[in-house]
Amino acid sequence: MNATDRLAELFMRFPGIGPKQAKRFVYYLLREHSHFKEQLIKALEELKFTGKQCESCFRYFGDKNPSSTRTQCDICEDTSRDQSVLMIVEKELDMDAIEKTGSYTGVYFILGGLIPPLTEKPSELIRIRELVARIHTSIEASTLAEVIFALPVTDLGDTTTEYVERTVKQIVGIDTVKLSHLARGLSSGLELEYVDRSTFTSAFERRQ
Template identity: 30%
Template sequence: MTNFPAPIEELIDEFSRLPGIGKKTAQRLAFFVVKDKKDSAIRLSEAIINVKNRIHFCEDCFNITDKDKCSICSNASRDRSVICVVEDSKDVIAIEKTREFKGLYHVLHGAISPMDGIGPEDIKLRELIIRIRDNEVNELILATNPTIEGEATSMYISKLLSQTDILVTRLAHGIPVGGDLEFADEVTLSKALEGRRKI
């Protein structure tokens, strides 16, 4: 039982919901907000509300954006015949840091995970198939995370496209199994892109 006033306890609870924030860190953040100037707290809350109001998914690739199309899909110099499939928008940022990939992306917003009740219909898989069908795509690079769920998702997509002329490749395993793309360094991701192979 704590002796915190109810508004502070509520703020601690909300901070605790953030990934990587435990109860002690949440308490430090809450007391920082209490001690900080009121206009700083207002700017923080307005920034959060602004993100929730203005950020949505790109109508083509489902990456996050504040416009109808993200900056990558809007860029006419990108190779539209190659699509790199990732699980999350953070993965797009990680791959873009390598400056190696010149094609487009498709963000699934998850991976197939029967244990968690996530099937193919729960991620942006149908949209990927429609996008491939409606555009001249020559290669699909599967860049899902090297986890059980990521591998299952890649295999599922590969089987769906096995009867097409599209070259389906997978990132080379320079990325550690169980790791996430967002934590891989640029050199590792660059080598993984160069060493992709057909599956």
């Protein structure tokens, strides 16, 4: 296989990228000046050594210092954030969108997926064990006041919220923690990853 075909195959592994789009990327690179390609190669080289997963929220982050022993992303590490409020989201993009609104100061947990109805082993599709462990530890340390569900308002999102809430409610001491949901009226049918500031703020303030 030649280099362009190999590259197209690699691009096709990206989420949402089909064969045509992959080819378009390859042709773009063939046309582009070498400066762009050098920048791209350099960025990929850095990621190779510094791509890490946060042990608290499970977000992937780049760590510029290859010898650092950081285990948390900058959001979880930030002591000015309210560690007592934990928001459960489906994916990194949702977290990024909420961060962009600038109106949430708590921390997050990324479930890493959603559960289709009637799934036999839902625990294999999302990070439920990790979430239970995280909540359990926070309750023991008396550092958790509220858990906010911010999953999509779709069949999959609802099934997932139901399952996660049922599971979380079995954790010893959970009765000391407020469980809430972003207001549905506004977020109905809306993809969290495209949420704007006023929509999010309103759904957040009206959470129940």
